[in-house]
Each structure stands twice: as C-alpha cells, then as structure tokens.
Amino acid sequence: MKVNNFGYLVKEGFRGIFSHGLPSFAAVCVTVACLLIVGSFSVLMYNVGIMVEELNKTNEILVYIDAELPDADARSVGTQINRIENVQNSVFVSREEALEAFVAEHQGDSAFSGVEATDLRHRYVVTLMDNTKMAETVVDIEEISGVANISAAYELAEGFSTIQSVVRIASIAVIVALLFVSLLIISNTVKMAMSDRKDEIGIMKMVGATNGFISFPYLVEGFVLGIFSAAVAFGLQWLLYDLLVARLAAVDTLQLFSFVPFTRLLTPMIITFTAAGLFVGIVGSLNSVRKFMDV
C-alpha cells in the first residue's frame, strides 16, 4: 500500500460503512449488546472488589497491652506497631475508653455491673494494608515489648480474600468467554457484509490490488464500527448503571450493597469499552477478510 492511497482507503472504509448500511447497523447492534454484557460484568467485578475491600478493612486486629506497663509506655507501643510494613494504622484505645464501649454494648446486663476500668487493658485497634499477610504481621507485632496478646480473625480475613479471588476469576472467565462470542458474531456479521462485496474484491484482485490494499478499508471499517459501538455501549452502560443504583438505593433491604457512582468507574470503564470495541471490531474484520484473500 502506497502513501498516495492512504486517504483514499480511509475514505473507502467510511464509504463501506454507509453503502452497506444494514450489515453495518447489525454489526453495531451486536457489538453494543455484547459490550453491554461485558461492561456489566466489569462493573460488577469492580464493585464487588470495592465492597470486599471495604469489608476487609473492618476486619481489624486487637493488640492488648501488658497490664503492668505504665500508661506512657503503653502509648508509645503504637509507634513501633506503625513501623511494621503491613500496618496501615493503629488507634490507641485506653482501658477507660474500652470500658465505656463495653458498658454501652452491655447496657442493662446486670452480670457486668461491677466491671472496673482496671479489669481491662489498654489496646490498639490495628488495620492492615493486606489482610492475606495477617499471620506474618501478627508474629511481628507479638515481638514488640509490652504486647500481651493479640486477637485476630484469620478465618474471616482468608474468607474475604477467597471471595474476592472467586469473584475476580469468575468475572474474568465470563468476560473472556463473552469477548470470544462477540468476536465470532462480529466475524460472521462482517463476513456476511463481505460476501456482498465478493465481486468488488474479485475486481480489485484482477486489476492487481495487494492484500493490504484490499483489507485496509475493512480494517478502517472495523475500527470505526468498534469505536462507535464502544461509545454507544458506554453511554448506555452509564445510563443503565445509574438507573440500577437509584433503584437499589430505594430498596431498604438492599442497603448492604453500596454501589460506587459511575463517575468513579470512568477510567477503567473507558479503557475496558475502548479496548473491547477495538478488539472486536478490528480482529473481527481481519478474521473475515482473510477468507477472501486467497489468490
């Protein structure tokens, strides 16, 4: 393909879209539908990831301080805890604050009426950056002088990590499968459009067109249809997502599921839709055009 041809071939790509309006429209509809499903799974995966991460953050470690340690020393243990790599932050809770919380929790329970602050210990509420490394971090904290014992829910942390991994793998599997299905559908749609142009391609070959010259307009067509479909699907996804989130917010029993606003998903969604649209459009077109390239 020569440079002289570039503008002409791009123009031909656009001409192809409009002169074969019905197959182009069908290809856009199919791509939009597939991208919407792929997009829905992507936003679901993203939201579940955020939810699990938020839940995981509430899985804190309680570090109890030796009762014999003077108050000033107990407060300085926090500095050493914060130095540990996996610790996001640690909040000191004095035995008096702990008692207040205890009383508030067990109000009206006469069995705990005689509990004094001195019966409790100073403690730190420690939040980790990565809960999968909880066991190693607990070992590090135990080595700090003044730490009496630690209460950590390992099973819960592992459970959250497992849920996150399962959701991630399942969503990726569904997305890959759907992209593959979209590719097949687009390939067939473009193939149908190309059978229409079989004679035109035959004439091109007869007058000495190279495979690059013949396939370039179809590449442009696939690119344009892919980008256009991605833009339409992105707009629809945004609209449907906002509608769904508004509906869910109105249902009291579903308050547990807090979906993030779509604006927070803009960057990953733009990347997902553009990549998926281009992949399906270009690979689908090239896959179809290959069949017509035999001499």
Place this chain on the structure above:
Amino acid sequence: MIEFSNVTKAYTNKDREVHALCGVDLVIEDGEFAFLVGHSGSGKSTIIKLITGELKPTEGSVHVNGYSLDRIRKREIPFLRRTIGVVYQDFRLIKNMTVYENVAFAMRVIGAREEEIAERVPYVLSLVGLEGKSDSKPDEISGGEQQRVAVARALVNNPSMIIADEPTGNLDQDLAVDIMSLLEEINNLGTTILVVTHAKDLVERFKKRVIVLDKGLVVSDGMEG
C-alpha cells in the same frame, strides 16, 4: 510475452484426476493479436487462469511478462496482474461507481497520484469512445458501452497485454465488431491481445492468429484465412 512449455494442469474431482491441459506448448510474442478458440471444457479458461496466476501448472513452465508462474510467490501475483489487463464477458464493473471511478479505481490500486488519474482517465475514456459518459453509472449505459468501460479499465495502467475472455459474448453483432475493432486499434499501438471466443464469424472476419484447443491440447495454431 506468454510462453507455455509442456504445461499440464490436472484437477482432482471426487478422487478422480481430470487433465484440463495435457502438455501444451505455446508462445505469444509481444505485440501479437491472437484468438484462443475451442469448445467448452477444451482448456481455454485454464490457460487464462494460468496466465493471471489464479492457478499453478501441475507440470511444465509458464512465463508471462518476465514472471515464472510455476515458481511465483503469492505476494508477486498482484504485480504480475498489473502487467495484464483483463476484460470479461460480464464486464465486471462496480455498480455503485461512475464510469470515471470504475476506470480510476484500477489506477488507485497501483498507488497512482490523483493528478495522474485526472489526466489519464479522460484520455483513456476518449480512446474507447466514451467521452461524455464519465459521470454515468454502469446501469445507465448500454452493454457495448459497459464493455468499453471494461476495456478502458484494462487499458488505463498501460499493460503490455490485454486478455479478453469472451468479450463479445453479451453483445449483438454490431457491438461485437465495434469491440473487436477497438481491441485491434489497441493492438496497433503495441499492446499484445489474446481474445478467447466462441464467435467464429469474428475470428474469420479479423484474420488474426488462431490457436485451437481441444481436450487440453493445442490442435491447430496459425493465421486465419
């Protein structure tokens, strides 16, 4: 120049080998005008397909315009085809393009600049007698005119050879003579012409070299009359 040396072409049809050509020797020199005649199944189409690189010989060698067709690489075939103009019985014009665009299309394929196209296409259209038809679509002109467009398209890249496969098959007698006369004029300008035809009257009328094929063999080769 076309040169076939002991060319055999065999097809496999339902596990049976069918020989379309059986040891054909043939030379058509640059600047010649030749008719290729024969019944259906005599091997005419196979010869055309071997010349344009659509098929490779099973045995023997085919040389066309400096290319060895028995050894040609796939990516060279478009360049071979640019040295040959082909005209078909059914014209093979692109319906949604104008006459001008149909002819210009062949130049665009080889990467010609727009200024060259704008200069060459009107000239070639005037050579084939289609001045004033530039903006017409193929279905707005007669069969004879459509075949002239096909000839113009074959001619526009200045090929050294034009192959016309039954070019008058869809035309009445007068138009057929017109097209043959046009091809003769093009031959007078130095272009090699090979016409595949069934039309005996045209062959007799134009008195050129006639190559007769039968069952894959050249059974006669000489000047008419």
